[in-house]
Amino acid sequence: MKRAEREAAARRIMERAPTPVPPELYPEVLRRGRRMLRRRRATARLMWLLLLAATAAFVIWALTARPWVEPPSETTPPLTGW
Template identity: 45%
Template sequence: MIGGRGGDRKADEVRRMLEGPHPPVPAGLADRAVRRGARLLRLRRGVRRTAWWLAGTVFAAFLVWAGVEQPWLPEPAEVTPPLEGW
């Protein structure tokens, strides 16, 4: 299929590479891959747990602040109105 469309040429090249001699795989490669994958999973799980803990802590701090400050209430007047008409 030489001289055909560009996609066929690339497919032929890939096919030749896959049919050719394969390089030797280092001993213990699968074991190292499993250990690395397990380590990455533990790291991601730890990061996720830390993020949830931090989000919960921030939410709790917000609730405490809102309960103390009560920002939904109007601010108290700094000057009292005059007492007239008694």
């Protein structure tokens, strides 16, 4: 099939009248859409909560462990000049 034939076939398909959708399908679509939105919103809230908890845990750890402070020396310097 050449390009012109494919384009003509695509035009014929697009120019056809759309297939009617059964009216009883509409409430089901609304229910599923609402459920998807609720799940997406709940997932987003959970991710924000996890991010907040991880940030709080890191801040608390950093304040207690103070990783920016140099640790105390394990050995004593040599005693010279006594």
